[in-house]
Amino acid sequence: DLSDQTEVLRSGIAIERLSLLQSELTRLEAERANLKEQIPKLRDVAENQKKLKRDIESLLDLIEADILARDKPRKLAVSTFGEISQFLYNEPGQLVMNRSAKEAGLVIETDIAGKKSGGKNHMQVFCFDWTIAEVAQSYGRSPGFIVHDSHIFDGVDGRQIGLALKQAQMKCDELGFQYIVAMNSDDLQKIKAEEEIEGAEIFDPEPYILPTRLSDREDGGLFGLRF
Known part of the structure; x- marks a missing residue:
């Protein structure tokens, strides 16, 4: 109310x-x-x-x-990758270049024989780098050398290390290239151990080893410097 x-x-x-x-x-x-x-x-x-x-x-x-227009160099790259990987694993690997369906850009995929491992991944990089170098050389765009850190052979079997070095040496002779690679001493030992098992020489690196040695001992270092 x-x-x-x-x-x-x-x-x-x-x-x-x-x-x-x-x-x-x-x-x-x-x-x-x-x-x-x-x-x-x-x-x-x-x-x-x-x-x-x-x-x-x-x-x-x-x-x-652009991929279709560059069909010739693409086919050369695919065949070169297959040739280099076959030398290491007795069967050709695959190099595939396609337009990405989901991402904006070009997708480049590689695959070689063997189980998935860090060593296999590194050898795919080895094969891919040499493929790029050889294709670039055929078009007059190569610097004439390849440099790899010792990491390239991490987890790689002695046989593949020896064959990779042999392949690199053959490519250097064929293309007039220089190949520079840092090698861990135990990786070189892997090659020798594999040769003893197979009873045949895979590759002798001695003629190509530079006298410079790097070590982690007290007297080691690079150009007199400790890191």
């Missing part, structure tokens, strides 16, 4: 509620204004996303067209 309403007004509760409602209304109006301001920006973002998607598709089509 009227007396109850009058009592509520006297208590100040109605005024407090009105103040809260006004504050909430002000907040909602500000939020509404902000959302209205964001709508055009969201539309611009959506349009930009569509444009970027079209641009990516266009670039991917150009990559695919």
